[in-house]
Amino acid sequence: MNKIAKYLNQHLIGNVFDSPQILEKYSTDASALKITPQMVVIPENTSDICRTVKFVNQLSEKSVYMPITVRGSGLDKTGADLGDGIVMSMEHMNKILEIDDRSRLVRVQAGVTLGQLNSALALYGLTVPILTNSLDTIGSLIANFATDSAAGKYNGIYYYVDQVEAVISTGETMQTARYSRPHLSRKTGLTSFEGELYRETDQIIEENNDLIVDLGNRNTIDASGYQMITQVVRDATKSFDLLPLFYASQGTLGIITEVILRCEIFQPEISHFVAAFESINAAQDFIQDIMPLVPKELNLYDARMFKTAVKHGKDPALFAPKFYKGYFVLAAFDEKPRKNAKKMKKCLKLLPNNAAAVIETEDNSVEFKRLKSAIRSYLNDDVKGERVAIVDDFYIPTEHLSNFLTDLKTVEKTYDQELLVYGSFSTSNYSIRPDIQLNSVEGRQFVLKFLKEFDDLVREHGGSITGGTPEGRLKALVTNSLHTEEELELYQRIKDTFDPKNIFNPGVKLGASETDIVRHIRTSYLSGIVE
Template sequence: MNKLAKFLNAHISGLVTDKPEILAAYSRDMSVLEMMPRFLCIPKTAEDIQFILRFSAKLAKKGYKLPIGVRGAGLDTTGADLTDGLLISMEKFNTIEEIDTRESLVRVKAGITLGELNDALALFGLELPVVASRKQTIGGLISTALIDEAAKKYGSIYYFTDRIEVVLPNGEIFQTTSLTKRGIKLAQLKADDQNAKTNTTIYDLTEKNQAVIAKIRESVHNRSGYRMVTEVNRENKPFDVLPIFFGAQGTLGVITEVILKVQPIQYHTRQYVFEFTSINQALAFSEKAKELEPRTMNLYDGRIFKTLESLGRKAKLLESNTATAQSTAKFYIYLDFAENFFRIRKIDREIEKLRPLADKSYVDQEKYKADFNNFNFGLKLYLNSHDTAEKLAIVDKTSIPAEKLPDFLRNLQSLEQKFHQNLPVFGSLLTDLYSIRPEFDLTDILNRKNLIFFLQSYAKIVYEVGGSLAGGFAEGRTLSVITSSRTDLEIKEFYHQIRQTFDADNIMSPGVKQGATLTNFVRHLREAPLIGFIEY
């Protein structure tokens, strides 16, 4: 074992290792990148993380950089949880510290997964209503600023987060809190207090850059940079640094503990599927359906469900779908409601009025139970079926304005022809976030080059319709190559100041968000497909 690993192991209760066979398991996430860490740290306590970060900061002062990365469940699709330095895995931070049923609050360690948390909360009739993978960690949801499919109904993870505890790059612990103007003045008098220092520094920075913040607010659906800084110091609201960590992707510190607001369980009580021959027909229907306030309303290109046929699991409600990659594909809209009995009866009556707007419609009655199960499983089957090469998660949750979706789809058809790809769209009509999964064989050098050209071409058609590549989560390593080049210089400088405020030595996830280059992107492209079942 390396002397450095031995030294760190002697000072923490967790584990530090440099065994290649272990490091290899942490060299990938769900992105197209691969980075072998030099060390892996699995801390057990916040004190372990404090020691690691203080040690790295001391090395930086002496001119030696040991980059620090942070990893939750390894589900990031942007490569933000990869590093070639020391990787901190939060897998042991998976406990529930406290559940307050009276106030509907829960205090958890940041490494607990959404599934683990909701399983425990269910015993009290509560839930965190975020629609994401059960394997996703709470810290990961915050770090990526995920906008989930039910965000329009309940709000994203941001609206359920009350406060967080963070180990800053200098090793100090910072706890977010709301401050009034008087609170800020009192904090300014506590020069030696880390919490007070961080709050006052960010307060002064946001006060001086109100014009820049106003410019950032204009890009409503762009999650790149430190976009949530716009919510830190708003007029007529208490000051709170908390929002700045949403989408920071481990560049400002390590989130160790979270206090969440939860709510009574909303049981899914009704599902519908509607079939359309054109996207304009589907959009006209969706505008009416939005008035019913569904939990989710997802759009699927009919080509996605051709995978069901090949596996012998085709649902009867999809039998009329004969779309191919060359023809005009049909579209399906999936509606999901979570309401009480009386509300559902009213929704059923309203849905009856909307049925004429669709070619066909189905409700989750007993005779369609198996069909709905197949339909809901269809996307997972599609993502895990590789006709020629792996379906890559490189442009998920792109923001496309609703009125521009037909134009975007027309441009996407041109992209399909140019790159000989089959690119059925799937996504949320409520959040206007859509995904495609291009197929490229990363073992082939020509395909690796074509992937870069594809990403650039895709970005072009997205921006042409006023969309955003980083619409549903932060940009990480993969998308920052594109988003950074399109960011206003004044905004870039402001983001740089924010990062310097927290991490002056640039030890936390360098190359994530700022500092990303096409050269590094190409250098770290993995050469083998992902192993295991792919989720969305």
Template structure:
């Protein structure tokens, strides 16, 4: 079947299958490469519905077809990669429909940078769970991965902000999911539609397995692994909310076409305390003491990231005017000097305090600094340009690695683990012992305040030894995370890289319930198969990139 010819008359949007476009959509920011067969850019929800109906009919005839939704393609797990049809939203379905006093309604293809400009201009509000890729990511991906970021410590993750989702279901019908009261739930369950079947099926699944689901809920600050079955029913509010399943599902249960999300006005005045740590044994106590003063965010990056910032600080200056460039260039001089004198800290911690006044923010920062006095750690306050410098390093550390470590690939495969801060004294030595078993340079950045570590090894994916190390090290790290009852992904999602390791977090019974949830929503397995449910280790090996080694003459150039 010629998919392009068959689909073209059904939709108003664009269809592409030229080699350049297929190559572009074969990648996200993960270690995988998977060439799709077709890229469809729908113009509206009706286009998406028509596409899903076509896929359902083709699937019923025995055709091998699936649909994978894609926003900006910044996912680090292989979530938006497929060898079938990509449904791409950034070209057309990128509109902001409304900005209210405390909410916004937008399409999944809107870039977060544009979303935030509009909400700030309207009423000074933002959507707090933006990730470090805030300048590149889009709303659909933030919802699909249940995103979190630097503000999650105070404001929570994406699932706390999604109020309503318009979703195209597996038969091409369109539904609007939001929190329902008990009477409204019964009304929905009575409908003789796929939406009604979904409500009946999920309600029955949750009712029959209430205790086992409650016991399986990860007891960590954040989690994006599996389906959040434990969040659907809110006993305190008396609601039943299927958005809690769609958020974080990576497009495996339906295709989002519009979202209503809540907004908040963050505190306007900031003060940053920077902590330079050379003795990792002090980290748990530092985190405990600083958190007592309620920082808005508490971030970190390691010595390798520090060195990259010192060497390639000019990358941060490209898009600034002369005055901004000069100011920020001067701000990077301490990093350059530390590199020159070999006084690079092992870890840089950024504790930012945000309050209603400058005095309140600075008071908290000073109190946090005083609380660390007996630990003999170097600290400094960062305001204005200095504060911007540290945020640029933290937010763009992964991009720096991808661009400048020649011959090696920044490989996110153990990139999003979460443990409990109280377990630092035992967990961190064991983590470092595992990492030291492999000759892989790695960087560590992340959300130190809620124990979410982003470990990015640097590998040569054309080297069989490095590929073997990925397959060996990944389960060892996740076994360690499971030992401390953590999560294998706090905000990046399962995708290709983590779906096979979900059994390390969840019991066979919970995995059965995940599979049943998928069947309830998507009985023909049309939506993004192999993610969340059904992924294998063979998928990781099959789709891992295989770069062609450069000839010696090119390497030396």
């Protein structure tokens, strides 16, 4: 074991590992990249994290640079949870610390997964209504500002987080809270590093007021940079909270250790409705009509996905195969059973004559479940290479969707492969998974070429490739060049304020570089199942 790992191991309750097979496990995520860390730290508590950060600071005084990348479940699709220094895995920081069912608040460690949290809350009749991968950790949902597919109805993670505790770059902890102006001096008056964060952020906002107002007024949904600076000072009272800066920060400003979340009443009855349309325009007209019914989820799928799934024996059999072209719309309602039934009837009424639709009943419920596994079959199809997540979670405004899909057909021809869109209409957040042969030089060159061309296409249609999740490492290749000089200066100043020694996840967001990315594109395929 190397000296640094051994020293840390002696001082932490948790573990530090540097054996090659363990490092290998933490060297990949759901992205096209692979970066092997020098060691993996698995903290057992917040003190372990503070000690590690303080130790990294001491090392930097001796000119040894050992940056820290925090990792939740390792499902990032841009390589934002990979690093070549310490990878700090939050897997043991997964305790649910308090559930207060009366005030509907829950306090958790940041490594708790969404699935663990909601299973525990269900016992109290509560839920945090975020609908994404149940393995996602709560810390990363904030750090990745993930747009989930129920966000159209429930507003997403931002709406549910009350406060966080984070370890900042000196190794101190801080708790966020919203302070009214008269009370802010409690924080700005502190002589600690935390006090400096409050003073300097306040100053940054004052000096960049016009730019921040401009960022806040933009229509495009885009999680790149530190755009949540727009939410630090809020409303007429000019109240102040550092919490928004942690959204989309991807472990670059601090390590989130604990989170207090607000919950909703759990509604277990979910009814689905699916309809097939020959054209996107017909699908879209229908979707617009049923939006006022406020479904929990409103998803769109290129129906060709199901043709692929049938090859694997995964035919949801909701429709005859003749419908496996065009688009599927899936709506989920989560009201009381009678209200669900009423809403689904309304959907049927709004359906155009030539479209086919199926309402979920007790008898066909299994087929609806098979629909989701059919999509998983498609994503894990035995293609020439691998369906790699390089442009997942992009944003296309509804009014541009139809033209975007028409132009995508041209891209399919250029690359001679099907590029099937799937995603959430209610959040305008979609994905496609190109088939890439990462084991060849051409395949690896394709990653960057496609990323850049796809970004152009998305922007032509008023969207952004960082609508659903931030740029991380891979997408930063294009987003960094899109920021104006003024924006870059603002974002860099935020980063320098919070992390003057650049020890937190330095290779992502503004710190990403093409050379680093090219060096780290995987040369082999992921061994696990996607999704």
